[in-house]
Amino acid sequence: AQTVTQSQPEMSVQEAETVTLSCTYDTSESDYYLFWYKQPPSRQMILVIRQEAYKQQNATENRFSVNFQKAAKSFSLKISDSQLGDAAMYFCAYRGTNYGGSQGNLIFGKGTKLSVKP
Amino acid sequence: ETGVTQTPRHLVMGMTNKKSLKCEQHLGHNAMYWYKQSAKKPLELMFVYNFKEQTENNSVPSRFSPECPNSSHLFLHLHTLQPEDSALYLCASSQEGRLTGELFFGEGSRLTVL
Numbered sequence: 001a002q003t004v005t006q007s008q009p010e011m012s013v014q015e016a017e018t019v020t021l022s023c024t025y026d027t028s029e030s031d032y033y034l035f036w037y038k039q040p041p042s043r044q045m046i047l048v049i050r051q052e053a054y055k056q057q058n059a060t061e062n063r064f065s066v067n068f069q070k071a072a073k074s075f076s077l078k079i080s081d082s083q084l085g086d087a088a089m090y091f092c093a094y095r096g097t098n099y100g101g102s103q104g105n106l107i108f109g110k111g112t113k114l115s116v117k118p
Numbered sequence: 119e120t121g122v123t124q125t126p127r128h129l130v131m132g133m134t135n136k137k138s139l140k141c142e143q144h145l146g147h148n149a150m151y152w153y154k155q156s157a158k159k160p161l162e163l164m165f166v167y168n169f170k171e172q173t174e175n176n177s178v179p180s181r182f183s184p185e186c187p188n189s190s191h192l193f194l195h196l197h198t199l200q201p202e203d204s205a206l207y208l209c210a211s212s213q214e215g216r217l218t219g220e221l222f223f224g225e226g227s228r229l230t231v232l
Contacts, residue, residue, distance in 0.1 A: 044223045044224060
């Protein structure tokens with residue numbers, strides 16, 4: 001069975017600095033999708049960035065980028081120029097392609113709580 | 119107005135009570151989901167509805183009963199719950215058929231079972 005591991009329960013970063021959140025996963029599939037979701041305190045979880053496993057190029061969305069290492073099964077999130085609004089729980093999620101088709105079949109990690117210091 | 123709205127935001131109930139959580143999505147999506155979020159545990163997918171039909175039930179106890187009257191509304195009926203059922207219940211929606219489609223989440227309903 002697929003698993004997603006986030007080894008950092010909590011992280012802290014100074015405003016304007018860069019922080020990297022770690023995520024590893026285990027799968028026997030060759031094609032799959034990876035996601036980072038952000039959950040601010042008492043607010044909705046939103047998609048930050050996604051990566052298709054068949055794409056070698058790392059995904060980038062403004063200040064957010066990933067380091068996708070398929071062989072190592074690693075999918076880290078880098079946040080550049082951190083802002084106070086980046087403070088949130090960050091969840092790494094995996095979705096294979098061999099399920100029945102429901103996009104809800106995401107496997108989530110336990111999350112990393114990111115604090116941003118002014 | 120958010121795309122996915124959940125009510126109530128907070129609910130406290132006794133083990134013998136019957137209550138319901140409501141979710142409404144205004145995004146025109148055709149799939150809706152219930153997730154359970156407990157402290158220090160990964161999100162757990164509970165139920166999936168595609169076009170109002172339940173397509174998944176991840177071994178959820180029968181004290182949780184979902185209902186999807188149309189593609190915009192989703193309910194979670196609760197009865198004779200246990201204290202360990204206390205958690206944040208998240209509703210989400212998506213447009214099924216897009217393999218990399220994004221899930222849109224509500225703010226959640228915080229449930230406390232006494």
